[in-house]
Amino acid sequence: MTQPKRIVLWGTGVVGSMVLAEILDHPLFELVGVGVSNPDKVGVDAGVLAGRSDVATGVLATDSVEDLIALKPDALVHYGPTAQYAEENIRVMSAFLRAGIDVCSTAMTPWVWPAMKQNPAPWITPIEEACAEGGSSCFTTGIDPGFANDLFPMTLMGLCGRVDSVRASELLDYTDYEGDYEDEMGIGRPPEFTPLLEIPDLLIMAWGATVPMMAEAVGIELDDITTTWEKWVTPNDRRTAKGVIEAGNVAAIRFTINGIFKGREVIVLEHVNRIGLDAAPDWPTGSGNDVYRVDIEGSPSIVQETAFRFTDGSGRAPAVAGCLSTGIRALNAVPAVNDLPPGWVTPLDLPLIAGVGTIR
Incomplete structure (x- = not known):
């Protein structure tokens, strides 16, 4: 088993909260910070946000990008809103990238293939510049597209x-x-x-x-x-x-x-x-x-x-199970993305991601 990756997670909606619950028990990942945009969640323990009120992690949610960057994580796993909120997604992700922190995200699905000509330049250039400045990498996935x-x-x-x-x-x-x-x-x-x-x-x-x-x-x-x-x-x-x-x-x-x-x-x-x-x-x-x-x-x-x-008897719908897999794909990609050169990362750049630490 490799050394655990120190993770900051941003976004605790449907996908992010489920991934958060998985991180708490995962031997390959250490949760060091949680970022939220909802002011009602600021100061709430990560265990509560993950639906695990029985687990006091001591990691309290914050809306401060600067405070999370100061933790110097190995990666940001980003479960922000869709590309309808591109400006906010770019603000958060580019800040981490400029600080040299790799980003694995599910938010901006047009970035699954950044070379797609329909991607507008204001969505592409800031990320490319941030990766170059920080020597960092940015990977976007999803389930469909993904x-x-x-x-x-x-x-x-x-x-x-x-x-x-x-x-x-x-x-x-x-x-x-x-x-x-x-x-x-x-x-x-x-x-x-x-x-x-x-x-x-x-x-x-x-x-x-x-x-x-x-x-x-x-x-x-x-x-x-x-x-x-x-x-x-x-x-x-x-x-x-x-x-x-x-x-x-x-x-x-x-x-x-x-x-x-x-x-x-x-x-x-x-x-x-x-x-x-x-x-x-x-x-x-x-x-x-x-x-x-x-x-x-x-x-x-x-x-x-x-x-x-x-x-697990929870009765949660298949579509929700697919949402969890969407988020986990981004999380499990972190070690591979850390090992790649700076810039955009697509599925064509990744090795087989078998899910180290999943069988335990």
Whole structure:
């Protein structure tokens, strides 16, 4: 076992609080600081924020970036808000990077592939300058976009002699999901409402980073990236963890982001998100409920389905289990990111991350 990595964690929402609970028992990581943006959490013990009120860690949350940097951690694991709050994310992360502290984050999903042309310069230049100044590295991951549609399909493509097409799909029931989907996806809104992600450029920027990444990985340059968007309107009221979606409103959405090469779709990312397993019955499903699926047509053709579940009796939804894996991917990457040269880190730069210290 290597020497534990000293960790500062920023952001104690759904993902960050679950990762915090895992760090408290992990032999490879030592929690030295917790950063929060909610003033009500300042001064609260990390154990309480992790849902572990029985554990007094002595690590009290703070909103002071300067105080956390002064702890000189090996890395910041950052679970801040989405790219909708890019300015705040960049403020926090760039401060650590300028101080020479590596950052592993789930917040800015367009940074999964920083070379994506849709990334605006004000999102890229400050991080590059901070990494250069501090000699530090910045890695962003997620589940989708992220490992479910980059690591999984790229690994499977490495088992093929020829790939005609690869499709990575998220097939989830959002009934018990408490994340944001109304304005972003239009779920729960009238069908005439245009959600943010229905706008092609925004959809590609927010979710499409792994399409050009996979093209780069297999040595091709895409001719174009296109999108599709479909809505399904519920004929009856549907109860969710966030309230009731009334009949006549959108209760399922399906979109694709398509990498075009030589006139055909060769790399496709697909989302099918439902409120209720019976919603949009003609749209794709997995062989089991709530799965991430990879379909490769080629030589050979390959199908892989991955399910994230809690088996601890807590009753937490599969989507929440996927959120935990999202956060843990960033945490477990810390030792590898520490060993890499300064600058952006993508999945193409990382070695196999097997999860040192997970079996104990």
